[in-house]
Amino acid sequence: MSQTVGDFVVSRLYAWGVRRIFGYPGDGINGVFGALNRADGEIEFVQARHEEMAAFMASAHAKFTGDLGVCIATSGPGATHLITGMYDARADHQPLLAIVGQQARGAIGGHYQQEVDLAALFKDVARDFVYQASTPAQVRHLIDRAVRVAVAKRTVSAVILPNDLQELPYEEPARVHGTVHSGFGYRPPRIAAHLDDLRDAADILNAGDRVAILAGAGALRATDQLIEVSDRLGAGAAKALLGKAALPDELPWVTGSIGLLGTKPSWDLMNDCDTLLMVGSGFPYSEFLPAEGQVKAVQIDIDPAMLSLRYPMDVNLVGDASEMLAALLPLLEQKPGQWRERVEKNVTQWWELLEKRALAEAKPINPQRVAWELSPRLPDDAIITSDSGSCANWYARDVKVRRGMMASLSGGLASMGAAVPHAIAAKFAHPDRPVVCLVGDGAMQMNNMAELITVAKYWRRWEDHRLIICVFNNQDLNQVTWEQRVMEGDPKFEASQSIPDVPYHQFAKLIGLRGILVDTAENVAPGWDEAFEADCPVVLEFKTDAEVPPLPPHLTLKQVRHLTDALLKGDPNETGLVRGTLRQILSAVLPASKDEE
Numbered sequence: 001m002s003q004t005v006g007d008f009v010v011s012r013l014y015a016w017g018v019r020r021i022f023g024y025p026g027d028g029i030n031g032v033f034g035a036l037n038r039a040d041g042e043i044e045f046v047q048a049r050h051e052e053m054a055a056f057m058a059s060a061h062a063k064f065t066g067d068l069g070v071c072i073a074t075s076g077p078g079a080t081h082l083i084t085g086m087y088d089a090r091a092d093h094q095p096l097l098a099i100v101g102q103q104a105r106g107a108i109g110g111h112y113q114q115e116v117d118l119a120a121l122f123k124d125v126a127r128d129f130v131y132q133a134s135t136p137a138q139v140r141h142l143i144d145r146a147v148r149v150a151v152a153k154r155t156v157s158a159v160i161l162p163n164d165l166q167e168l169p170y171e172e173p174a175r176v177h178g179t180v181h182s183g184f185g186y187r188p189p190r191i192a193a194h195l196d197d198l199r200d201a202a203d204i205l206n207a208g209d210r211v212a213i214l215a216g217a218g219a220l221r222a223t224d225q226l227i228e229v230s231d232r233l234g235a236g237a238a239k240a241l242l243g244k245a246a247l248p249d250e251l252p253w254v255t256g257s258i259g260l261l262g263t264k265p266s267w268d269l270m271n272d273c274d275t276l277l278m279v280g281s282g283f284p285y286s287e288f289l290p291a292e293g294q295v296k297a298v299q300i301d302i303d304p305a306m307l308s309l310r311y312p313m314d315v316n317l318v319g320d321a322s323e324m325l326a327a328l329l330p331l332l333e334q335k336p337g338q339w340r341e342r343v344e345k346n347v348t349q350w351w352e353l354l355e356k357r358a359l360a361e362a363k364p365i366n367p368q369r370v371a372w373e374l375s376p377r378l379p380d381d382a383i384i385t386s387d388s389g390s391c392a393n394w395y396a397r398d399v400k401v402r403r404g405m406m407a408s409l410s411g412g413l414a415s416m417g418a419a420v421p422h423a424i425a426a427k428f429a430h431p432d433r434p435v436v437c438l439v440g441d442g443a444m445q446m447n448n449m450a451e452l453i454t455v456a457k458y459w460r461r462w463e464d465h466r467l468i469i470c471v472f473n474n475q476d477l478n479q480v481t482w483e484q485r486v487m488e489g490d491p492k493f494e495a496s497q498s499i500p501d502v503p504y505h506q507f508a509k510l511i512g513l514r515g516i517l518v519d520t521a522e523n524v525a526p527g528w529d530e531a532f533e534a535d536c537p538v539v540l541e542f543k544t545d546a547e548v549p550p551l552p553p554h555l556t557l558k559q560v561r562h563l564t565d566a567l568l569k570g571d572p573n574e575t576g577l578v579r580g581t582l583r584q585i586l587s588a589v590l591p592a593s594k595d596e597e
Helices: 005-015 027-038 051-065 077-081 083-091 136-153 195-207 223-233 264-272 321-331 338-359 367-377 390-398 419-429 441-461 478-488 504-510 521-533 557-568 574-586
Strands: 020-023 044-047 069-073 096-102 129-132 156-162 211-215 236-239 254-257 275-279 296-301 315-318 383-386 406-409 435-440 467-473 514-518 538-543
Touching: 005 027, 005 136, 005 156, 020 051, 027 069, 027 077, 027 096, 027 156, 044 419, 044 441, 051 069, 051 077, 051 083, 051 096, 051 406, 051 419, 051 441, 069 077, 069 083, 077 096, 083 096, 083 156, 096 136, 129 136, 136 156, 195 275, 195 296, 195 315, 195 321, 211 223, 211 264, 223 236, 223 275, 223 321, 236 264, 236 338, 254 264, 254 338, 254 390, 264 338, 296 321, 338 367, 338 390, 367 390, 367 467, 367 521, 383 390, 383 419, 390 406, 390 435, 390 467, 390 478, 406 419, 419 435, 419 441, 419 467, 435 441, 441 467, 441 504, 467 504, 467 521, 504 514, 504 538, 514 521, 521 538
Parallel strands: 020 044, 020 069, 069 096, 096 156, 129 156, 211 236, 211 275, 236 254, 275 296, 296 315, 383 406, 383 435, 435 467, 467 538, 514 538
Antiparallel strands: none
16 A cells, blocks of 8 residues: 555654644544554554643643644544644643644535635644645645644644645655655754853842843743852742742742742842842743843843843843853852842742741632642642642642652643643653642633543553642632632623532543542641542542632732722622632731631
8 A cells, every 4th residue: 555645744753753642533534544554553542521621631731741732633524633732732831733634635625514714714823834735746845844833833734634645655755846854853952042141140249239030932942050059149939830949849949830820039139139030931920020220131032032131131141041140150140148138038938928828718728728738748740730720829838849850831821721731741651640620610611521431541551640639629710710800890790700519529530530528628638638548540639718819929018909899890609709818818917716806
């Protein structure tokens, strides 16, 4: 049997190093699926329950491996379903290739069933490379360029394959005018900074008395260098959410997350510093950075387009974070420790405050306690994923990441529904490591419950069977509820915010997984212990209090006024709102046992 176009696509992806594809089948892409079957397992196919989840998995594969993530779907609705997961990869600068089917070439333009202009659909998310194949000889350079663009630019590419083309015999491009003869293979270049720029950056950092570092996802593989530079400069360091694992939280000068989901020490660090070093971060919220003109600033980023985008930098260094920091280190002077002592004192007080807040009473369970009790139980090699929503607040603030752990979520897109597919991709990428997934009940109902079926299908393949899906069940779309109150001054809108109470742990049991329900505060820690001791995936459901506020690290007068307005307008949960908010405020000064109404 001659090699089909579908066979060539699979073999070319294999040549590029692809060993796993996430997706869902359909007749528009049958030619490639037949080729995957004939390839006899050279490339593993992971069947998601929905194409959007497959794209999230491909994005997470890139996040947890550094390699290209690949997703595949049929024409029409299959392709349109991919879009959100593709945007997750683009927003978080991850290399992803989407391969999608299309109707037969002769039918295109005829308002045919499932005909969608996919090149137009993907033009924004895959703006660097999206093309539809029309001849067998064209497919070679489309695959080669799509992969090379995705990995070189750390972005999203898409290749569209009409279904009749996939079954045709593959042809190499002829050696004639008007053909393209591409090859495979790519290795990222080493980028060296200009020595003058390094010296200028060092001069700024050496001149500062109060240096602050902001580390993002681009610093995840530069932990050693970050620590060395921080120690040399006597600096404190905050972390953007995607950079949570860049520095261990056990270091006393690491202030934790920054932003609306951040910490008070990070807020103080940015407001009190006189020098800023930003490493591999595109953190978007300028109000949490130093005021413009307050500091001298240096930025390191692999992507020139991200330089001086969030703050007007004095020196910009283009390159890999670990290499740029290593080049800077010999030029930096050792600073005295007064500034760092101040930072460390703030950090110590903050962890004490978080413990009081986590142990404050709630009805029935304080969601902060769920995350707080998790931290000491995390294995050293754990991988943590979080969904968007109020659970991301507790992930950002209360979960302590140690050296060697990995952690991620939908950062730039901040999409609901990414946590479970991210966790599944983490298990496929690292089957010997335990994975913990934090997710709210809204995201579970939106699309994550279905992916528990994917877990049930595949978990026995994983060397370490521990995958814990922790569900915060408060029957409320909680993050938006609090945003309505604090940002808009509106009371909770029951019609939009209240969601059904679903027994998630029972659903887990129904499909052959372990299900655990915890509905009292004293059983939070034992619940985690039981989940980690299980030799199969677990859905660990906590009944949490929706009126524990995910307060930002610094409440502005405007936000306080809005919260007051929400009460004056008659919030349906007024009593609980006041109780929960007061307990969190009082926990800063009173023992948890005395935080009574």
